[in-house]
Amino acid sequence: MSPDLPLRGLADDLSTRSDEALVELLIVRPDLASPPPRGTGVLAQRALSAASIALAGESIDLLGDAVLEAFLDAAAEIGERKELLGPVSRDDIVERLGKRALRAEIDVRLDFLVARGLLWGTGPLKRGKHTHWLGGAHLPAALPWRAHNLLGPMSQLSAETIRERIDAADDRQRELLTTLAKGSALGRSRDAAPDANPEAPVPQLITRGLLARVDEQTVELPPQVAQLLRDQPPLETASLRAPSLATTSPGRFDAKTVDAAGAGEALELLRHADDLIEALGSAPAAILRSGGIGIRELRRLAKTTGQSVTRVGLLVELLAQNRLLGSGTPDSDSLDLMPDNVFAPTDAVDAWAHQDSTRRWLGLARAWLDLPRRPWQIGDTDREGNTLAALSSELFDATAISGRRQILDPLSEAAPAHPVTLDALTSVLVWRHPRQLRRFTLHVVSETVREARELGLTAHGSLTSVGRALLATDTDDDAPAAVVEAMNRSLPNLIDYFLVQADLTVMVPGPLEPSTADRLRLLADLESGGAASVFRITEDSIRRALDTGLGSAELSSFLEDHSRTPMPQSLTYLIDDVARKHGQLRVGLASSFIRCDDTATLAEVLRTDAATDLALRALAPTVAVSAAPLREVIDRLREAGFAPAGEDSAGALIDLRSRGARVRSHAHSGTPAARRSALGPGQAAAVVSRMRTADRAASPVTTAASGTPSGETVTMLIQLALRTGRRLRIGYVDAHGAASRHVVQARSLAAGQLIASEEGTDDDLRFPLHRLTLVEVL
Known part of the structure; x- marks a missing residue:
C-alpha cells in the first residue's frame, strides 16, 4: 500500500492524455460525447457518474471484473474518501487474484480500464507506466453484482464442490436459493447481520458461502451458485482465464x-x-x-x-x-x-x-x-x-x-x-x-x-x-x-435441365435458372422441394399454362429441350388432349360472354346446372352472355367439366393467374430499433478539438488586456490577430449576463463587432466589442 502518493483527479489525467487517447475514450464510451462536453473537466464529471460507469461496465469481461473487485478490496483497506478510491498498486491486485490469472492478462485489463476512464494512474512512472491507480467513488457501479463474488468463498471452488454444497442444503434453504435464482439475486433479511441467530437459514447459507453478505440487511446469491440452480453451464471462477472454444476433434466436415x-x-x-x-x-x-x-x-x-x-x-x-x-x-x-x-x-x-x-x-x-x-x-x-x-x-x-x-x-x-x-x-x-x-x-x-x-x-x-x-x-x-x-x-451452379419421368413427374437435380424455373412452375405443381425438387404435371397445371397463351407445341418443345430423359408418350397425349379441349369455349366481358364455334358444345353448356346458376342467355347459336364476372363464369364452367379460356375484346387469350392481394410498400410501423448511436473517429476528433479549445479558453491569462480593456486596446489586439493570423482568447458576457470564454480565429472587425470562428467549427460568431471582458493574443 502506498496511500501517500498524489491524489489527482480524473480531470487532471484527461487533460494530459493525447488527442488520440481521448478519441478512443469517446468511441468506446459514446454517452460521454452527447452533448459535446465543454472541456476535459466536464468530460471527467460525466465519466465519473454512476450511470455512465454502469454503461461502461457492459464491455468488461469476467477477468476485468475480478481486477475491479481486487482494486476495490485493496482501496477499502486504505479507508474511505469522499471522491477518490486508492491509490492501489499492481502488486495489491495480483496478490488478491493469486494464480488464477496471469500477470500479463492483469496488465491488459488495467490498461483496458484506464483507456475507458474507469481508473487512472498516479505517482511516478516505471517503464513509461504508472504503478498505482485511482478510481472514482461510483466505480462499484461497473460490477454486475454488489458483493465481491470473484474474491469470495465460492470464487476458488469447482462446480462439483458448489453443487455438493447446494445438495446438502435442507428444503427451507433450497427454497430460498431457488427464489433468488428465479428472481433478483438480491434479498432483504434481518438475519443478514453478523450477530444474527446462527441457526437461521440465511446465516447458515452465508457460512457455507451459498449467500454473500452485502450489508446487515442485504444478501446476494453468488453467480456461481445461480448458474447451477438454473441448470446453466457453470461459471468457472477457480481459473479466471477465458474458456476455450476449441473442440477435441476438427469435425467430420470440411x-x-x-x-x-x-x-x-x-x-x-x-x-x-x-x-x-x-x-x-x-x-x-x-x-x-x-x-x-x-x-x-x-x-x-x-x-x-x-x-x-x-x-x-x-x-x-x-x-x-x-x-x-x-x-x-x-x-x-x-x-x-x-x-x-x-x-x-x-x-x-x-x-x-x-x-x-x-x-x-x-x-x-x-x-x-x-x-x-x-x-x-x-x-x-x-x-x-x-x-x-x-x-x-x-x-x-x-x-x-x-x-x-x-x-x-x-x-x-x-x-x-x-x-x-x-x-x-x-x-x-x-x-x-x-x-x-x-x-x-x-x-x-x-x-x-x-x-x-x-x-x-x-x-x-x-x-x-x-x-x-x-x-x-x-x-x-x-x-x-x-x-x-x-x-x-x-450456392450451387444453376442448371437448365430436368428429368421427365413416366409417371408424369419432373425431377430437378439442382437449382434451375430463373427463366426455366418460371416456365416449369407454370406447367407443373411442386410436390417436394429441397436440393432435388420434384414436380408433377396434371391436367390442371397444363390448363394453367395454356391460360397464359402458350400452345401445346410450345409446352412439348419446352419439355423436350430441357429434359435429359425422353419425353413420355403418355405426357404428349395428355398435353394434346387438354389443349384440344382448351379454348373451345371463349368467355369475355359483357359482363361476360361465351363464344364457341361448335354450336353443339354451347348447346350442351346451356343445358347444365351451371347455365342456370350463371343465368346464361343465348344470343346466337355460338354466343351466350351472363351477368356474372368473367372469373366466376370460367370457374363454374370448369367445375361442370368444360375447359373454357378467357379472352379480351380483341379475341386474345387472357392470363387468368392472379398475383394475389398487394398492399402499398411503406416503412414498418412497428417500434424502431433502439440503438445507441455509434460515434465515428471523425466525430470524436471534432469533440476533442472543441474540448481542447474550451480548456485553453479557461486557462489562466498570461498576457494582453484583461479586466476591462479599453476600446483602443481591444481594437489594436484584434487587428494584430488579423494581420498575423494568430488566435484570440476572449472573455464575453452575453445579453443575459452569462460570462464565457472562447478561443477564436478572427475573420473581420466591422461595425463594432468581432466576427470570428471558434476552433473546431466553421460557423461565424459575432461578438459586440463592448461586451468583451478579456482579449488575449495567443
Missing part, C-alpha cells in the same frame, strides 16, 4: 461441406418465403386488435404452406423487415369482401421475386441481423400470460440486435469447419459479458444459433464463410462485396 449445407438451408428458406408470399396473397392475415399476426393465423399459414409455426413466424418477421410484407388495404380484384386492414405482401414483392438467389439471400440475412425482435419468442407468453404475436410491439427488444451479434461473434474466432458446442459457446458468452449472465442462457443461445442455421449463416456447429463475411461487414454497406462473393461461391 469448409466446403459446411458452406454447401448453409447454402442449401438458404435456398430452402427462399422457397418457403415464396410459398408464404403466395399464401398471404391468396388469403391475407388478419391483424390483431393489439397489432401483429396472431398465433391462430400463423397456424393457418403453417398448414397452408406445410411449414412449422416457428418457421412461419421467422419468415413473417424477415419479410416485414424487408418491407415485403405490410399492413393496409389490399389491392386485388380477385378477392371479395376483403377487410380494410390486413397483413399482405407489398407491391415490392413482384420485383423481389425476379432478383437472383444471392440478392434475396443477402436481404433476408441482413434483415435478421437488424431485427429488433426475437422471432423464436413468437407463441411464448409474457409475464401477464398473454401470447406474443408476430410483428407485435410486445415482442420488441432493444437488445435483440446487439445480443444476436454477440452470440455469433465467438464462432467467428473458431477455426472454419470446427464445431462448437452450445455449452462451450454459452460459457464463453457469460465470461465475456458477465452483466448478461441472466440473458445468455442455453435456450437463448440455442434458438439464436438455430435461426442462424436456417438462414445459412451456420452449419454443422460452425459459421459458414457467408456468416463470417457478414459479421465482418460494416452495417452501413448495402452491397458488401465480400458477402456477395462468399454467397456466390457457396
